Amino acid sequence: MKKSLMLYLFLLAILMNIFTYMFYSREVKFEKERYEKTTKRLRDSIGLVSSKLAESNYFTLENNENAQNYFDKSASGGKVILYEKLIPIVTEKLLDLNTNPNGNPYTGQDKIGPNKFIINKVKVLNHRWIIADFSNGEIWGEVLLKYFVNDNESIDFEVNQSLLYQK
Template sequence: MKKSLMLYLFILAILMNVFTYSFYSGEVKFGQERYDKTTKKLRDSISLMKNKLAEADYFSLEHNENAQNYFDNSASGGKVILYEKLIPVVTEKLLDFNSNPKGNPYTGQDQIGPNKFIINKVKILNHRWIIADYSNGELWGEVLLKYFVDNDDNITFEINQTWLYQK
């Protein structure tokens, strides 16, 4: 009886080891497959976001080589303007007009009520055009501006078109 009990325990131990081995090997395989699927989804999402960002930045001075070359006047004897340094300078200069008591004159809007119109966000599209978002806290609009940089590094702006959204 003792021998048969030992035989049953031995068989039971072997079965437990086989089932345990198959369970854990399946769990590792399942975990690896889940990791691979998640990684693939994340890579696809990152790739999709990179493509969307590249599409959104198509109209920007940072990614327009022809517009960047406009500021390289060294061939004609002029001076070189680095677009990386120009972008923050132009943006800051345009936003400095927000301190005007009547509001930013480059919104193309006169003050309506007690609040003045100020520019909130600026995007430099190329060597000539800027698009900006403005508001007075109640009304919102957008403006398309021309900008010019002369040889003395003076920056001037000109309103091309403005749009004020209705409430």
């Protein structure tokens, strides 16, 4: 009886080891497949986000080689303007005008009520155009501006069109 009990326990231990080995080997395979699926999904998501970002940045000075070449005046004997340095300068000059007591004059809107219109966000589209978002805290709008870089490196702005959104 003692020998048969030991035989049964030995067979049971072997069966338990086989089942444990099969369980863990399939678990590893399952986890590996799940990891591969998740990695593929994440790569697809990253690719989608990258393509959407590239598409949204299509109309920017950073990605428009023709607009960048406009500032390369070395062929005509003029001074070369680096667009990487120009974008923050243009943005800063436009935002500095927010300190005007009547609001930023390049919003294209007069002061309505007690609050003045100030520009919140600026995007330089190319060598000539800027789009900006403005508000007075209650009313929001957007403006399309022309900008000119003069020979003395001063920057002039001109309102092309402005619109206000309804409340």
